[in-house]
Each structure stands twice: as C-alpha cells, then as structure tokens.
Amino acid sequence: xxKNTIIPFGPQHPVLPEPIQLRLVLDEERVxxxxxxxxxxxxxxxxxxxxxxxxxxxxxxxxxxGICSFIHSLTYSMGIESMMGLTxxxxxxxxRVIWSExxxxxxxxxxxxxxxxxxxxxxxxxxxxxxxxxxxxAMEATTGARVMLGTCCPGGVRKDIDPELxxxxxxxxxxxxxxxxxxxxxxxxxxxxKQRLCGVGILDKQTAYERGAVGPTARASGIAMxxxxxxxxxxxxxxxxxxxxxxxxxxxxxxxRVRELYQSMNIVRKAIGQIPAGPINVPFKTKPDGEVxxxxxQPRGEVLYYLKGNGTDMxxxxxxxxxxxxxxxxxxxxxxxxxxxxxxxxxxxxxxCISCTER
Amino acid sequence: xxxxxxxxxxxVHFNCNSCNGCDIxxxxxxxxxxxxxxxGILHIGNPKHADVLVVTGSVNNRNxxxxxxxxxxxxxxxxxxxMGVCTSSGGxxxxxxxxxxxxxxxxxxxxFVPGCPPRPEAMIDGIVKAVGILERKRKGEVFPTAPKPTHxxxxxxxxxxxxxxxxxxxTV
Amino acid sequence: MINNVENITVDCLLDKVASKLxxxxxxxxxxxxxxxxxxxxxxxxxKNYELTNFRLSLKKGEPLPSISGLIxxxxxxxxxxxxxxxxxxxxxxxxxxxxxxxxxxxxxxxLCRVPGVMIVEAGKPAAAAEVK
Numbered sequence: 001x002x003k004n005t006i007i008p009f010g011p012q013h014p015v016l017p018e019p020i021q022l023r024l025v026l027d028e029e030r031v032x033x034x035x036x037x038x039x040x041x042x043x044x045x046x047x048x049x050x051x052x053x054x055x056x057x058x059x060x061x062x063x064x065x066g067i068c069s070f071i072h073s074l075t076y077s078m079g080i081e082s083m084m085g086l087t088x089x090x091x092x093x094x095x096r097v098i099w100s101e102x103x104x105x106x107x108x109x110x111x112x113x114x115x116x117x118x119x120x121x122x123x124x125x126x127x128x129x130x131x132x133x134x135x136x137x138a139m140e141a142t143t144g145a146r147v148m149l150g151t152c153c154p155g156g157v158r159k160d161i162d163p164e165l166x167x168x169x170x171x172x173x174x175x176x177x178x179x180x181x182x183x184x185x186x187x188x189x190x191x192x193x194k195q196r197l198c199g200v201g202i203l204d205k206q207t208a209y210e211r212g213a214v215g216p217t218a219r220a221s222g223i224a225m226x227x228x229x230x231x232x233x234x235x236x237x238x239x240x241x242x243x244x245x246x247x248x249x250x251x252x253x254x255x256x257r258v259r260e261l262y263q264s265m266n267i268v269r270k271a272i273g274q275i276p277a278g279p280i281n282v283p284f285k286t287k288p289d290g291e292v293x294x295x296x297x298q299p300r301g302e303v304l305y306y307l308k309g310n311g312t313d314m315x316x317x318x319x320x321x322x323x324x325x326x327x328x329x330x331x332x333x334x335x336x337x338x339x340x341x342x343x344x345x346x347x348x349x350x351x352x353c354i355s356c357t358e359r
Numbered sequence: 360x361x362x363x364x365x366x367x368x369x370x371v372h373f374n375c376n377s378c379n380g381c382d383i384x385x386x387x388x389x390x391x392x393x394x395x396x397x398x399g400i401l402h403i404g405n406p407k408h409a410d411v412l413v414v415t416g417s418v419n420n421r422n423x424x425x426x427x428x429x430x431x432x433x434x435x436x437x438x439x440x441x442m443g444v445c446t447s448s449g450g451x452x453x454x455x456x457x458x459x460x461x462x463x464x465x466x467x468x469x470x471f472v473p474g475c476p477p478r479p480e481a482m483i484d485g486i487v488k489a490v491g492i493l494e495r496k497r498k499g500e501v502f503p504t505a506p507k508p509t510h511x512x513x514x515x516x517x518x519x520x521x522x523x524x525x526x527x528x529x530t531v
Numbered sequence: 532m533i534n535n536v537e538n539i540t541v542d543c544l545l546d547k548v549a550s551k552l553x554x555x556x557x558x559x560x561x562x563x564x565x566x567x568x569x570x571x572x573x574x575x576x577x578k579n580y581e582l583t584n585f586r587l588s589l590k591k592g593e594p595l596p597s598i599s600g601l602i603x604x605x606x607x608x609x610x611x612x613x614x615x616x617x618x619x620x621x622x623x624x625x626x627x628x629x630x631x632x633x634x635x636x637x638x639x640x641x642l643c644r645v646p647g648v649m650i651v652e653a654g655k656p657a658a659a660a661e662v663k
Contacts, residue, residue, distance in 0.1 A: 011425050014404025017382050018374045019422060035625070040422045041376050042632040044455040046615075047641055051454065063451050066380025066476065110383060129390035136387070147380045147476050212558050212604040230580040291533050293562075293575065293582060304575065306562040321560040321608070329604040355379050358632060420634040456641045457633070 004032060007340070011040050015118040015344035018354040022347070026340060034335040034343075036328055042358040046318055053313035054080060054288055058153050064320060065356040066147050067110065068298045070103045072320075073152040078232060079294035079307045080154040084286045092156035093234035094275040098169070099139070099149060099157075100233070101264040101271070105176070106135045107299035108257045108264075111351040112187060115254060118348040119196040124186060131179045138172045141165055156281025166272050173265050184258050197251035201334040201346035204248055213330040214323050215301020216260070217350045220245045220252035227297040238270050250349040257351075287311050298323050300351050322356035367399030368490050371409035373429050375462060376452075377416025380476040381443040385413060388486075393479045395486060406432040411489055414466075417445040417452060418459045430466045436496035438469040438489040442482060447471050447507050467504040535583045536573075541596065547585060548598050551576050556583065558602045563612045565644045570616060574598075589618065599624040615642040 005026045011019035019040035025032045045064060049057045061076045062069040074096055081088065088096075113128035136146050142161050143149045151159045161169075187193060203213065208221035218225050219242055226242035228235045243259040245252035288309030295304050301323030308317040327350045334346050374382050388395045389402050403409055406429045418426060430439070439462075444450040446468070447461045462468060469492050472485035496502055539547050559575040559582070572595065574585040589595055597620045599606035609620045610631035617629075617640035633641075 011422070012373055012406070012429055017372075017386065018377075018379065019425065039630075039632040039634065040419075040425065041374070041416070042419060042421070042457050043376060043417075043452045044457040044641055045452065048452065048455045060451055063378045063380070063475075066378045066383060069378075069380070126390050129387065130392055133387065133390070133392040146478070147384060209557060210603070212602075227580065293533050293584070295582075302559075304560055306564075306573070308564060317562075317564045319562045319564075321562075325607060326560070326604070328607055353379065355374075355377065420637040456638050 009034075009343055013344070015114075015348055017114065018352070020352065020354045020357075022335070022343070024335070024340065024343065029340050031335050031338050031340060031343065034332050036332070038354070038358055040358075041355045045359040046320065049318040050315060054309070054315055055154070057315065057318065059148075059150060061320075062148050062150060064322070064359055065353055067107050067353060068103055068300070068303075068356070069147060070099050070149045070152060071296055071298045071303065073150075074100060074233070075294050075296040075303055075305050076307075077152050077154045078296065079292045079305045080288050082292050082294060083288040083290050083307065083309055084154070084284055086155055086282055086284055088156040088282060089279045090234070090276045091160075091278045092280045094271050095157050095161060095280065096152060096233045097235060097238065097271045098161070098268055098275075099142075099151065101268045102135055102139055102169075104299045105261055105264045105268075106132050106139070107351075108261050109135070111299070111348075112254055112257055114351075115250075115345065115348050116187065116193075118344045119193065121193065124183065127179075127183050128187075131176055131183065134172050134176050134179075138169050141168055153281070155284050156279075158281070160280050166275070169268065170272060173268060177262075177265060180261065188255060188258060194251065196342075196345060197254060197349075198247075198249060200250045200342050201338060201349060202247070202249045203330055203334050205246075207333050208248065208330055211329040211333055212326050213301075214326045215298070216253050216256040217301065217327050217330055219243055220256045221248035222246040225302075227295055227302055232296055234271065235267075237274070238267055240267065250345055253349045287313060288315065300324055300353060300356075301326065320356075320359060322353065322359070324350070324353045324357045327352070328357070367401065368410040368493060369401045369403045369408055370411045370413055370486070371403055371406045371429070371433065372413045372415075373426060375414055375416040375422050375426055375446070376419045376458065377443065377445060381415035381445075384476045384479055385415065385442060385482055388479045388482050393483060395483055398483075398487060398490065400486060400490075406430075407434065409433050410437055410493055411486065412437060412439045412466075413442060413486070414439060414446055414462045414468075415442045416462075417449040418462055418465055419457045420459065423459060423465050426462065426465050436493060438493045438496065439466055440470045440472065440485050440489045441468045442472050442485070443477060444473050444475045447473065450475060461507070463504065463507070469502065469505055471505050471507065533573075533582075533584055535581070536586050537584070539585045539587055541587065541589065541593070544585075544587060544596055545598065545601065548574065549601055551583070552601065554578070558604055561605065561608045561612065563616050563618070563642075565616065565642065567644065570618060572612070594619040594621045596620075597622040597624070616640055617643060 007024045009022040011021045021037035023035040062073045109132040113125045116124040203221045205222040224242045228240040289311040291308045304321040306319040310316045449458045470485045470489045556576040556578045559577045562573040564571040570589045572587040576583045606624045610627045613620045614632045
C-alpha cells in the first residue's frame, strides 16, 4: 500500500494557541507515531534565575506561565521557606489556597473552552470564556492584576483580602456556578460533542503510569493522584479528594476538569468560611541554603521545583519540571493509532502549556 | 467592496516566545466580555486569510524563521501589532541566552502595546489603531514603523533598570 | 533538605532504576546540577506522594547511559540535559542530538558553569556564572 507520509502539525496551527510542532507519521489517514519538536518558546529562564536574587526570582518565576502563574510562585516560595525554615502564618496559607483555586478555575474554564473551539463548537467556547471573566474580575479585585498576580512571596503573601472582597468572591462564585450549571450539560451531554470526545485518544491506566502522566490526564485514566491531598498550604485542613474517571479518553479528561471546577468552588467557599485572622507574612533575614525539592498541584498536574542555595542572595540552581513536560510522553501514546482529524482535539485535551514546558 | 478590509479585518495570532499571559488576554479580547468582534475583527488560523498579525513574546533562535514565514504569507497590505513588553525588548526575559530581542528585529511593527500583560482594553485600542493604519496603507500611503515604547530598557541599562523596578514593587 | 537520597554510580544506574519499577514507583523527572568539578544528576521517583531519589555523580566529559530504554518518559528530560549541559547521553530511544531545545545558532551548553568563575557574593550580583 501507500508509503508513510510525514505531516508537520504546527508550529502555527489554528487549534494551537502556542507553537509546538508534531511530526505526524501517517499511514493514509491514521497516525502511526508522532515526534514532538519543541524549542519555539525556549527562553532559558533557569539560567536567568541564577543571575537574579531569590526575591526577584519570585516575579520571574511567575512569568514561566501566564495561566498558572500564582501556583508557580507559590511552589517556589514554599521551596524557599522550607530551605530557610519559615512557616507562613495560617491566614497566608488560606489566602494562598483561595488564589490557587481561583487560578485553577480560570485555567480549567480556559482549557475546556479551547477544547470546545478545537472541536468546532465556537458558541460554547465564547460562553465558557465569558464565565471565566467573572473569575478574572475576582482576581483583579483582590490583587489588582488579571494574570500576573504577584502576591505570593517567600514568607507569606504581600496582600490581604478584606472581608468585603471575600464576600465579593462568594457572590462571583454564585454567578459562575449558575452559568456553569447551564453550560456544563451542553459540554458533557450533547450528542455531537460526545461524538468528538468519547473513545478518542484513549490512555489506559498502565500506560499512563509508566509514561508518568500527571494531573487531569492521569486522573482521567484512573490514577488517584492529586498532590493537594498531601496537604500543602492549607489544603490539609480543607479536605481534597482526587476526582477520578476511568475511561481515559478525551471525554473523561474533560469530565475531570468539570468536576474539579465544582470542587474548586467548594474549596474556595470552605476556605473563606474558616479563614483565620492574623498576620499575612513572616519577616526573615536568612538566605536560602541547601537543596530542596518542592511539589504542588497545578491545574495541569504536578509541578516540581528543585532549588539549590548556597547561603547567598543568588540561587545556585533552579529547575522546574512542569506538568506538560511530563504529559508529552503520554500524549505520544494517545496519538498513535488515532485519525488525523482528531489530533487537534487530543493535543488540546491534555491542556498543553508549551511555555511552561520549555521555560 | 475594498472597504471590507478595514471594516472587517481578519487577525492571525502568532505566539513567538510568550509566557501565555498576553495570549490568553488576547483571546479574552475576542470573547463576549470584551468582544473585539464588534469591530468586525475575526480571529483566523490561516495567515493567508489575514490582514493583521498579532505577535506576542520575543524572538528566539528557533522561532525567528517561523515568524518571518508567517509574516511573508500575509497578503499586502498588512499591519503588525506587537502585544506586551516582550515584543519590544524581551521584557523580563531580556537577559536570557536564547532571546534575540524584540520582534522588530525580524519584522516591521506598526503598533506596540506595552504591558506585562497589557490589559484587554489596551489590546483593543492597539488593534483599532492598527486598523486605522491598515486603511491608510490600503490607500497607498507609506507608513513608517512604530517607535519603540519609551519605557523599553536597553540591555546595557539592564542592571540599573531592574533594581528600580524591584524597589517599586517592594514599596507597593 | 531532600530526603531519601541514595548515592549511586554510573555502573549500577540501570540496575538500580530497573529495581524501582516493579515496586510501583513512578518516574517523576531528572535534575542535573553543575557542581564545578562534576555534574550531580538526581533521579526522582514517586510513590504515594513520597519522593525517592538517586544521586549520580558524573565526571565532566563522561557520557551518561540513558534510562529511556526502561522508562520511555525519561527521553524528554534526557534530551534536555544533553542540550543544556552538553552531556552525551548514550542509547536514547529518540535522540535529538543536542537540537531538542536549542538550535545551531543558540549558545552551546548554556547551563554549564566555567570552572573557577563561580564567584557569588552577597550584594554583588553581576559576576555570577557566565555562559560558556
């Protein structure tokens, strides 16, 4: 029969908001294998972080990714705190949870919205992003910025949320929940949506674990893994259950995200209900020294920070392993055997963040 | 019929080396809350259909060629809107080893929108400005490229500029 | 501080990694650190939210055997280390030959330190490690 063809998918492609190239080896319409070509967004941030002092790094780290910026700075701050033996005050821990969960919600809405765009349901994409704007408003009201919050720093947070704004977050959540109750049945139950998502890009549990899948990609394949259950920041007191689905297809990954949206809403409500009063950061004079590995759960999965200090202002090494970096090998497994027309949906279903991946 | 170009300009978006902050803000512009579609602006995937190129992020060694390709594929007349501070100087990443500089070293830029990331309102303003330039270009006017934003710091001033920025952030 | 670190050598690397897999450990990632005279390469494994680490001390100029035959997921990070540190990784399942993240025009081994230039004093940020 016909010989295999290689089609470059990307770097500029309608479904991809970011540049990555996948060289798809095709046997007629079926993908035999895929080879990722990255480096279009590689900046060399790990090197730059070594040339700035560790407080400046907090703001540099946020720019690894504009979607999960707060959780990047949170993980980094937790690493620095663990090196210096600091414990942030309880109120700071709760504020960190609130902002983390707001970030998770806006990221998940963004992801399912882009997925809707990828399978051609533009109306749903617009509706989901309109709902997302309420959360952006809540972030702007509490921090003054929409994307780069810049509130997390070693020792705690730089800004408090006063009770009125906490109430504003709660009223925002009521609006968001009301709108989501209308949209999510369309996303999850619509016949044509299901036609595009069910049974597409299946990743079984064994492969997911062997290839090191993380986050919603792993949870949709039946791996109960969510670092929030491990209880960093104030998550230990809030009780988080991993949302697990077993099908491992694009539909299951979407469903995990939708369930996590509702879960995040409940976490924010609970955190606002039991947030203690008190200071929001601890002063420190020490410099980071030693080595530490710190992990946290981002919207896309587990992020790992390796920090090495030497008792000076500068860090000796900073390494970031972001969730999409870990999800590249699983997505290659999903692509093998799929149809060319489904490639876009499969790639978007892991919610890829290329600027995280390449730093 | 030729009015259609400036009454309904089509936009292609290329993420050069951005951190995603500008990209999601640009996509947010398209959605109902900000809604640039009320100006007839349509986000399109194919550069050959487009009139306006929106670039975010700075240029690195690998994507410079891609950016040039995307730009060359857009039919004349065309305008380029550079979103975010990275597009003018590299922004926070200016000292990185893989950053060549702003997008203006590869393609001519018509409008710079500063900010990290710029607010959606500023982005809409930038695109509307670009549409005005597109209209004048269509009439055959030759347009000079935009000057860089005055706040852009040059790599030689990097150290001193960074220190002042950090001081400001601490006092806030 | 990092808990659960076991120092290993290049010879027993593959055996050690292979011994972890049947026990249900998930490969998380690798971290390479330039320590001046040698590279420290850390292999992170996870089980039930507990990290277990191997620390491999690799002399500069020596090649690193790839574990991507055992763990396919390692090939991404091994290619990255090959790019950024200039360590030759032998036996990669998919070898980008140093062009994974970087291009021909990019600086080579950007994350390596030049021996002896590593002067970092508090308050003197400028003289930190230079790009080779």
